[in-house]
Amino acid sequence: MDQSVTINHIAQYGTVVLEGGDGVGKTTLASLLVTQYGFSAVHSPRTPDHENLIDRYRDLLARPGRLVLDRSFISELVYGPLYRGQSRLTWQQTLALASIVSSRNGVFLHLTAPATTVQSRLTARDGQRPRLATITELADAYHHVFCDLASHAPVLTYDSTTEGSNPNG
Numbered sequence: 001m002d003q004s005v006t007i008n009h010i011a012q013y014g015t016v017v018l019e020g021g022d023g024v025g026k027t028t029l030a031s032l033l034v035t036q037y038g039f040s041a042v043h044s045p046r047t048p049d050h051e052n053l054i055d056r057y058r059d060l061l062a063r064p065g066r067l068v069l070d071r072s073f074i075s076e077l078v079y080g081p082l083y084r085g086q087s088r089l090t091w092q093q094t095l096a097l098a099s100i101v102s103s104r105n106g107v108f109l110h111l112t113a114p115a116t117t118v119q120s121r122l123t124a125r126d127g128q129r130p131r132l133a134t135i136t137e138l139a140d141a142y143h144h145v146f147c148d149l150a151s152h153a154p155v156l157t158y159d160s161t162t163e164g165s166n167p168n169g
Contacts, residue, residue: 005109005156011037013154015067015106019074019146021138023118023125024111025160030070043070046079054093061100073097074108074149078141091148098153107154110146113161115139 010016011033018026033039042060047053057073073089080087101108113121115135123129146155 005158007032007036010107010109010156010158011039013105013107015061015069015101015104017069017072017074017101017106017108018111019072019108020111020113020142020160021078021118021135023121023135024113025121026070026111029109029111029158029160030068033068037066039066039068041068041070044072044075046075049088053088054097057097058100061097061104067104074142074145077145078138082137082141094149095152098149102153107156108146108149110142110155110157111160112139112157113159117161 007029010029016033016039018030020026027043030039030041030043034041040063042063044060047056053073053076060069061067073094076089077087077094080089098108115132118135118139119130119132122135146157149155
């Protein structure tokens with residue numbers, strides 16, 4: 001994983017999967033990729049329990065053209081265990097979806113920012129001040145998932161406090 005990735009480097013991929021906790025800049029970066037580089041963006045909120053995650057993401061990844069996913073199935077590996085005690089996806093299912101991303105000349109982009117920066121962004125955006133411990137717990141969980149994923153699919157890390165960006169999603 002590389003901390004010095006630039007937006008120009010990211011835009012060289014055909015599919016970009018943006019992941020990280022709330023407030024790290026996913027939506028802001030997705031918007032830049034859409035307006036400056038011609039990507040189509042899909043924002044993926046939490047998939048309802050009755051909906052099949054595998055089918056949902058296979059369908060999304062079957063769309064033609066350059067695609068940026070603003071959150072994806074990777075979130076289930078983080079938020080599921082933390083908030084529901086387990087993920088609705090197995091590691092094998094995750095790798096199958098990751099393989100589809102890879103086959104589209106894709107990359108998984110782990111967005112990061114200092115916890116205090118994320119806290120400030122979320123306070124400004126949502127009017128609520130999340131605890132630093134909660135933000136850190138999410139960041140650590142994402143870090144572990146991406147460390148595991150990196151041996152199976154292309155993963156880059158992007159510090160959203162660089163390049164003068166002001167991400168808030």
